[in-house]
Amino acid sequence: MNTSEKVPGRKEAEFKEYHSLSSGIFLKKSKVLYRKKSDFQKIEVFENELFGKILILDGLVQTSEKDEFFYHEMLVHPALISHPSPEHVLIIGGGDGGSLKEVLRYPVKEVFLVEIDPLVVEVSKTFFPWLSPSLEDKRVKLFFADGREFLKKTDRLFDVVLVDSSDPVGPSLSLHGDDFFRGLKSCIIPDGIVAAQVGSPFYHLDSIAAKNSSLKKLFKFVRFYFAPVPTYPGGCWCFVFLSQQVEPLSAKREPPLGLKYYSPDVHNAAFALPPYLGRVFGKK
Amino acid sequence: MNTSEKVPGRKEAEFKEYHSLSSGIFLKKSKVLYRKKSDFQKIEVFENELFGKILILDGLVQTSEKDEFFYHEMLVHPALISHPSPEHVLIIGGGDGGSLKEVLRYPVKEVFLVEIDPLVVEVSKTFFPWLSPSLEDKRVKLFFADGREFLKKTDRLFDVVLVDSSDPVGPSLSLHGDDFFRGLKSCIIPDGIVAAQVGSPFYHLDSIAAKNSSLKKLFKFVRFYFAPVPTYPGGCWCFVFLSQQVEPLSAKREPPLGLKYYSPDVHNAAFALPPYLGRVFGKK
Numbered sequence: 001m002n003t004s005e006k007v008p009g010r011k012e013a014e015f016k017e018y019h020s021l022s023s024g025i026f027l028k029k030s031k032v033l034y035r036k037k038s039d040f041q042k043i044e045v046f047e048n049e050l051f052g053k054i055l056i057l058d059g060l061v062q063t064s065e066k067d068e069f070f071y072h073e074m075l076v077h078p079a080l081i082s083h084p085s086p087e088h089v090l091i092i093g094g095g096d097g098g099s100l101k102e103v104l105r106y107p108v109k110e111v112f113l114v115e116i117d118p119l120v121v122e123v124s125k126t127f128f129p130w131l132s133p134s135l136e137d138k139r140v141k142l143f144f145a146d147g148r149e150f151l152k153k154t155d156r157l158f159d160v161v162l163v164d165s166s167d168p169v170g171p172s173l174s175l176h177g178d179d180f181f182r183g184l185k186s187c188i189i190p191d192g193i194v195a196a197q198v199g200s201p202f203y204h205l206d207s208i209a210a211k212n213s214s215l216k217k218l219f220k221f222v223r224f225y226f227a228p229v230p231t232y233p234g235g236c237w238c239f240v241f242l243s244q245q246v247e248p249l250s251a252k253r254e255p256p257l258g259l260k261y262y263s264p265d266v267h268n269a270a271f272a273l274p275p276y277l278g279r280v281f282g283k284k
Numbered sequence: 285m286n287t288s289e290k291v292p293g294r295k296e297a298e299f300k301e302y303h304s305l306s307s308g309i310f311l312k313k314s315k316v317l318y319r320k321k322s323d324f325q326k327i328e329v330f331e332n333e334l335f336g337k338i339l340i341l342d343g344l345v346q347t348s349e350k351d352e353f354f355y356h357e358m359l360v361h362p363a364l365i366s367h368p369s370p371e372h373v374l375i376i377g378g379g380d381g382g383s384l385k386e387v388l389r390y391p392v393k394e395v396f397l398v399e400i401d402p403l404v405v406e407v408s409k410t411f412f413p414w415l416s417p418s419l420e421d422k423r424v425k426l427f428f429a430d431g432r433e434f435l436k437k438t439d440r441l442f443d444v445v446l447v448d449s450s451d452p453v454g455p456s457l458s459l460h461g462d463d464f465f466r467g468l469k470s471c472i473i474p475d476g477i478v479a480a481q482v483g484s485p486f487y488h489l490d491s492i493a494a495k496n497s498s499l500k501k502l503f504k505f506v507r508f509y510f511a512p513v514p515t516y517p518g519g520c521w522c523f524v525f526l527s528q529q530v531e532p533l534s535a536k537r538e539p540p541l542g543l544k545y546y547s548p549d550v551h552n553a554a555f556a557l558p559p560y561l562g563r564v565f566g567k568k
Contacts, residue, residue: 235519
């Protein structure tokens with residue numbers, strides 16, 4: 001870890017992320033812990049008084065110690081609970097390990113973590129307490145590869161695939177196209193499930209509507225669901241649940257103990273589609 | 285309307301609201317439309333490219349043209365739908381008229397709007413298109429008074445009371461104490477319902493937990509529910525539904541047409557309590 005990259009000082013006092021051209025979030029940096037450009041993106045970790053350590057990739061908040069549970073629990077558990085016995089799980093992206101720790105709460109046989117950027121994993125091992133113990137778990141197999149390329153080459157089939165991508169800029173761009181979603185479809189078993197983050201239901205309405213339109217051509221069940229994520233644009237995030245055979249609302253198993261946001265009630269509630277989104281989806 | 289208060293210019297380019305000492309929202313001002321100190325608070329209206337006109341009271345975002353529907357629909361409809369025939373409705377606060385327009389979608393007999401600050405109403409009539417038509421409705425009776433004092437003096441009983449307060453600073457401070465909530469209890473009919481905004485379930489957890497504790501001593505049914513509000517702290521907001529006889533989940537009537545966020549499915553979903561909040565409430 002190159003700690004010479006620590007650059008504290010007055011000009012570092014505040015991080016800003018624009019959510020639109022005219023709005024966004026600001027976060028005071030009590031301490032800059034890491035900053036470096038990897039082969040793929042700019043990586044920064046700083047300490048914020050309220051949110052704890054925050055990981056920034058290419059200027060966008062990825063995760064924070066204090067609010068990561070909303071996002072990671074809601075990316076992982078709706079899919080894992082809905083599958084009758086998830087044994088083989090693939091995570092694409094998610095090099096910070098937040099989704100991985102949630103998957104490891106289940107008696108899965110193996111988890112493939114496919115992250116494009118080795119430095120994200122190295123940095124997260126240093127700054128986020130959950131990653132190192134997860135990587136020591138013998139069920140975990142870590143690959144450094146582009147998710148789309150991995151899907152093209154692998155002959156493995158998975159019960160559940162989780163797309164823990166960043167936004168469709170930089171190295172995550174390839175994880176948002178039709179080609180990628182076709183790849184996902186071909187690497188799940190017949191009753192397999194894909195869950196992916198798709199953006200803000202307020203800020204990214206057009207791109208979510210476009211995804212709905214594309215995904216409906218590929219999967220029988222395309223169900224959007226929602227969760228609060230305080231540090232993400234608009235504070236409410238949208239995910240999609242994809243399957244050829246499994247309806248998300250049929251989930252009947254009890255979740256692992258110790259969760260903070262996810263519960264069976266929250267699972268069912270999360271899929272309620274507000275009328276304005278129903279109308280947007282209906283148009284396409 | 286004193287338009288000499290318009291102060292555009294470079295230093296007006298950005299509005300910032302701190303949600304904690306170390307985090308918050310920023311909103312670019314494409315045009316400052318109004319700014320004046322009333323007898324009660326500082327009032328500002330500016331134009332933002334994404335959110336349209338935004339009303340700020342004492343430095344806190346109250347409402348915006350583009351995202352007001354989340355908040356106002358979710359303050360009003362869960363209570364109005366849950367009451368079998370709401371005829372007499374009281375709104376405390378809400379001088380911007382957003383809640384009023386939602387109440388007027390029902391065949392109510394009268395709506396009392398009790399706002400402490402006449403200038404909020406005057407400003408909102410100028411800048412928000414929904415207020416003036418609502419005030420022309422013969423069912424509406426507008427009072428300029430402190431909500432707590434109004435409750436002490438009135439001998440009227442209401443089917444539904446909606447507390448559309450700002451945060452517990454400045455003139456809204458009196459709308460957050462036990463004394464005020466006892467006043468609410470005494471001015472509703474036996475199967476009456478109160479709905480109130482109570483803050484962010486992430487940023488204001490301690491004050492919500494304290495309210496839960498106080499309110500459970502006063503009302504049989506104390507049910508918290510949630511909705512996204514992009515311009516509010518954390519982007520997800522918490523409301524409370526209070527009644528001596530009515531369970532919110534028993535709502536069976538169809539809502540008015542034309543709503544954007546509220547639906548029967550959204551109504552039921554909104555009451556799902558995440559485990560971390562259940563634990564906070566259980567402790568008290």
